[in-house]
Amino acid sequence: MISTGSKNGSTQPIPIKLLSNITPELLLQAYANGVFPMADSANSDEIFWVDPIKRGVFPLGGFHISRSLRRALRRGDYDIRINSSFNHTVSNCANREETWINAEIHDLYSQLHHLGFAHSLEVWRGKQMFGGVYGVTLGAAFFGESMFSKAANGSKIALAYLMHRLNAGGFKLFDTQFITPHLTSLGAIEIKRGLYHKQLITAVTATADFETADTPTPFDLLGP
Numbered sequence: 001m002i003s004t005g006s007k008n009g010s011t012q013p014i015p016i017k018l019l020s021n022i023t024p025e026l027l028l029q030a031y032a033n034g035v036f037p038m039a040d041s042a043n044s045d046e047i048f049w050v051d052p053i054k055r056g057v058f059p060l061g062g063f064h065i066s067r068s069l070r071r072a073l074r075r076g077d078y079d080i081r082i083n084s085s086f087n088h089t090v091s092n093c094a095n096r097e098e099t100w101i102n103a104e105i106h107d108l109y110s111q112l113h114h115l116g117f118a119h120s121l122e123v124w125r126g127k128q129m130f131g132g133v134y135g136v137t138l139g140a141a142f143f144g145e146s147m148f149s150k151a152a153n154g155s156k157i158a159l160a161y162l163m164h165r166l167n168a169g170g171f172k173l174f175d176t177q178f179i180t181p182h183l184t185s186l187g188a189i190e191i192k193r194g195l196y197h198k199q200l201i202t203a204v205t206a207t208a209d210f211e212t213a214d215t216p217t218p219f220d221l222l223g224p
Contacts, residue, residue, distance in 0.1 A: 022047065022104070024111045031138050032204050034197050036177060039102035042094060047104060055196035056179035056188055058144075060171065063163040064187040065222070072153040073160060076218045079124045080161050082211060086113045089120040089132040093146035101146065109145070112136060119210050121162050123154055133158045140208035141173040141200060142166055159186060164221055168213035173203035 022037070030036060035049045065073070087110055094101035112118035117138065123131035131154025133147035144162075149155035166174055176183055179190045191199075 022108060024108060024115055024117070027108055027112065028117060028136075028138060031136055031141075031143055032200075034193070034200055036143065037105055037108070038100040039105055040100070042099050042102050044102050047102070050177075051193070052178060053193055054179075054190045055193060056176035056183060056190055057196065057199070058163065058174040058176055058183075058186075058188045060163070060167055060174055062187040062189075063160065064185065065160060066185075069153055069156045069160065070222060072157060073218045073222055077125060078130075078157060080157075080215045081122045081124055082165075082215070083113070083119055085122060085129060086110070086118070086120045086134065088129065089122055089134050089148075090146075092129070092132060092148040092150070093134065095148075109134070109136070121158050121165065123157050123161075125151075130154045131156075131158045133162055137171075137208070137210050139204035140171050140206035141175060141203035142171050142208075142210070143175045144177070156186070160221065161215065164216055165210065165213050166208075169210050170206075170208040171203070171210075172206055172208070173199050175200075 027037065030049060035051045037047045038050050039047050087106075090101065090106050090109055093099075094106065109118050113120075118134065118136050120132055120134040122129050128150075130151040131147070131149045133144065133155065135142050135144040137143075142162075147155040147158055149158075163174070175196075176188050179188055
């Protein structure tokens, strides 16, 4: 879920033990069928599947850039990098009091990254990464997992550039899994599970490209 906290919402969890031996292939099958994994905490030894009754999505043309975010983007005192430090991004997302990312989940996404199915977009200032987001790609669907911010607007800058990349790469679905007031303020909406699954089928059977799109300058991103 694209979140700076724990995953909350209307869910139908199905507990499974780690002994079930979740593989990257099984995880991709789960995403293709509209479910995703969670743990109760960083130290939990169980993972459960979640299929929310209502699903958070970002309309790909509906990202809202506030005045404060516009000013932060125009300053341009940051660099955007793609997949330069994926595991560091996941670790930052998990480094909070409440997290659904345990060691097994982190390892699974690391494996998906090496297979080319999980990506990070990072916001750097010098040698410091102060914002970032990561997620899973399957066909033309992007499943946002989590984001973090260590400075003002760090995660919002990441989302602005992520939205541009998804549009440039031909993506059809930006899944945030759950909705939060923070995401709502940026343009995310909540849809019923049935509608989400229809959009999912269309997206995962299409093609898109996350990596090759050029990163725009702040001027190109925002326009005049």
